[in-house]
Amino acid sequence: xxxxxxxxxxxxxxxxxxxxxxxxxxxxxxxxxxxxxxxxxxxxxxxxxxxxxxxxxxxxxxxxxxxxxxxxxxxxxxxxxxxxxxxxxxxxxxxxxxxxxxxxxxxxxxxxxxxxxxxxxxxxxxxxxxxxxxxxxxxxxxxxxxxxxxxxxxxxxxxxxxxxxxxxxxxxxxxxxxxxxxxxxxxxxxxxxxxxxxxxxxxxxx
Amino acid sequence: xxxxxxxxxxxxxxxxxxxxxxxxxxxxxxxxxxxxxxxxxxxxxxxxxxxxxxxxxxxxxxxxxxxxxxxxxxxxxxxxxxx
Ligand SMILES: [Zn+2]
Numbered sequence: 001x002x003x004x005x006x007x008x009x010x011x012x013x014x015x016x017x018x019x020x021x022x023x024x025x026x027x028x029x030x031x032x033x034x035x036x037x038x039x040x041x042x043x044x045x046x047x048x049x050x051x052x053x054x055x056x057x058x059x060x061x062x063x064x065x066x067x068x069x070x071x072x073x074x075x076x077x078x079x080x081x082x083x084x085x086x087x088x089x090x091x092x093x094x095x096x097x098x099x100x101x102x103x104x105x106x107x108x109x110x111x112x113x114x115x116x117x118x119x120x121x122x123x124x125x126x127x128x129x130x131x132x133x134x135x136x137x138x139x140x141x142x143x144x145x146x147x148x149x150x151x152x153x154x155x156x157x158x159x160x161x162x163x164x165x166x167x168x169x170x171x172x173x174x175x176x177x178x179x180x181x182x183x184x185x186x187x188x189x190x191x192x193x194x195x196x197x198x199x200x201x202x203x204x205x206x
Numbered sequence: 207x208x209x210x211x212x213x214x215x216x217x218x219x220x221x222x223x224x225x226x227x228x229x230x231x232x233x234x235x236x237x238x239x240x241x242x243x244x245x246x247x248x249x250x251x252x253x254x255x256x257x258x259x260x261x262x263x264x265x266x267x268x269x270x271x272x273x274x275x276x277x278x279x280x281x282x283x284x285x286x287x288x289x
Contacts, residue, residue, distance in 0.1 A: 028285065031284050031285070032281030032282070032284050032285065033281065035280045036277035036278065036281040036284075038280070068240075068242070068243045069242035069245075069246050070242075072285065073245060073282060074242045076242075076278060077238070077241055077245070077274075077278050079281070080274050080277045080281055081238065084273060084274055084277060088270075130221070131214060131217045131218075131221075134212075134217050134220060134221055134224075135211065135217065138212065138220070151212065151216075154212075154216050154219055154220060154223075155212060155216040160270045161270050171270060172233040172234045172235040175234050175268060176233055179227070179231050182223055182224055182227040183227055183229065185220075185224045185227075186224050186225070186227045189224060196224070196227075197225070199221050199224065199225040200225040200226065202221070203218050203221045203222055203225075
């Protein structure tokens with residue numbers, strides 16, 4: 001079914017008689033999505049819709065295929081992105097950023113979570129101090145946008161795609177914003193005399 | 207508006223993330239661009255992480271991209287299985 005070379009796929013899809021190639025590609029994408037989305041409760045008609053949208057996107061973006069992988073791998077990658085984008089959108093449709101973040105307002109700072117896992121009282125004290133320090137640094141170093149994004153992703157569990165959409169940006173830009181935020185926090189921690197290695201050691205065995 | 211405070215578990219995750227932050231990381235777009243090649247290497251039993259460390263690094267950090275990578279692997283495995 002997919003024994004065309006990359007070049008043959010391209011030529012076939014661009015030719016006026018693209019029907020056979022389209023049918024073949026459609027079948028590959030549908031089958032791939034069926035496996036990729038297994039257990040996510042998608043209906044047969046969802047699969048059909050995702051496949052159709054993916055097929056259109058593949059055709060639209062054909063020029064950007066650079067042949068670094070097999071054509072069908074590239075097309076499946078596009079299809080998976082199309083489908084998961086839609087599934088995330090559905091899953092989070094009714095959740096606003098305000099609601100998500102409000103859930104965690106005033107969440108009390110219970111050292112119980114720490115005591116369970118920390119090996120000895122000395123270490124508990126150190127960790128508690130460290131946590132307070134991180135909280136303070138987050139409050140001081142990050143912009144409201146950075147803090148909001150970080151909380152939504154890390155505490156609210158919202159996908160980047162959905163946070164980005166609510167913040168009027170895109171996923172790639174949001175990743176960069178979070179990367180900047182992490183770098184700022186790291187810089188500040190280091191200025192306060194705490195190396196990344198020490199920090200990792202302190203929290204990793206928890 | 208009240209300020210949302212991170213919970214201890216979140217702080218723990220944040221601490222790990224902050225500590226593991228590197229100056230050079232690729233974004234979701236670049237990861238997506240390379241994901242097909244990365245998946246093929248992975249499925250061929252090659253060390254994709256070694257060949258494309260920044261992609262692996264991004265996948266370790268980004269839930270959206272990791273989810274897409276795992277779905278892509280499943281889709282690609284379907285291609286090679288009997289109908
Ligand atoms: Zn990503």
